[in-house]
Amino acid sequence: MSSTFKIIKKSSKSKARAGILTTPHGEIHTPVFMPVGTQSTVKAMTPEMVKECGAQIILANTYHLSLRPGADLINDFGGLHPWMNWKGPILTDSGGYQVFSLSNMRKITPEGVSFKSHIDGSVHHFSPKSVVELQLKFNSDILMPLDICSPHTATEQDIINDLAITHAWEKEAYLHWKSKDVQNQLFAIVQGGMFTHLRDQSIDFLTQLDFPGFALGGVSVGESRQEMETIIGHSIPKFPENKPRYVMGIGLPENLKFGIEHGVDMFDCVIPTRLARHGQAFIPGGKLTIKNEIHKKDPSPIDPTCACYCCAHYSRAYLRHLFMAKEILALTLMSIHNVHFLVQLVDKMRAGILEED
C-alpha cells in the first residue's frame, strides 16, 4: 500500500505536526479528536449533529458490535457506514480492551482469548485473525489488532508476559491483513504498561512491521496524569515519523494539548458524551455543572465564545430546566456542545501549527 499519511507542517516550538491521513472514506486533517460511537451511535446525537460539530472520523467498537447485533448482520447492510448512516471515516477498536474490562471470564492462550459475553454469558473466542475479519465485515477504514491491555497496577513480569502474547498476536494480525491486500488500514498498538524500557521493546518489535499507523494503548487506565505524561512523552517521539500516531482513550483538554505538543496526531475518548449525560459541560479553563442553582435564571449560553448549535440557541437556564426535568434533549444539546468543544480545541491547535512562521 502506498503511503496514506502526509505531514504538511511541523511546529518549530514543539514536536507538534499537522498532517493529512487519507482513508477509503475521505481525508482526515490531523491532529484530530475522534468522538466515540461504541454501539454504532455517538450517544444521543444524529450523524448530522456529529458532523456539524466538525468531527471528521468516529470510532465504533468491535467487542460490542460483534456480540450485538453481530458482524454478519452489519455486513449484510453493507458495513458500518450505511448501517449507521455515517459517510466519513470510521475506526474500530479491536475489542481487546473490553474483553479484559467487561467480561467476567476470560482465558488467554497463544491462539487468542475465550470470554463470556457481558450481555448473556455466552462464550466467544477472539483470535488475531478473527478480529481483523470482524472489522473487515464492518468495512472500518482503520482497524486495530487484538492486544492485551494490562492494568496500570500490573507488575513488570505481568507486562513482560502480556507483551510477548500481544506482539505475537499483532504480528499474526499484520500478516493476515497484509495477505488480504485491502485499502482498510491496520494500525499497531504499542503496549508496555508504565515501564519505559518495555514501551521501547514494544516500539522496536512493532516498527519492524510496516503498519500504516501506530497507536499507544494502555494509557488512561487509572494511572496518574504524571505517569501518563511520562509514557506519552517517552514513547511518541520514538514512533515512526512518517506514520500517523494515535493515543487511545484520552480526551481531556490538558491531555490533548500535551499529546499534540509531543507529536500525537489522533485521539479518541468517550468523555464529551459521558460528561454530558452527567450534566457537565466543558468551558474554557474548566467544566460547568448545569444543575447548579447558580444557572437557574442565567440567560447566557454554556460558553459565550462557542459557535456550536447548543450555545447559539439555548440558555444555561433552559438547559438546567431540561436536565432537572430529566428531558432527553438535555443530553443531546450538552453532547453537541462537548463534542464541538474538543473537536474545535484540536482544530484550533492544528490551525496554530499551520500559522507558525
Ligand SMILES: [Zn+2]
Ligand atoms: Zn457550545
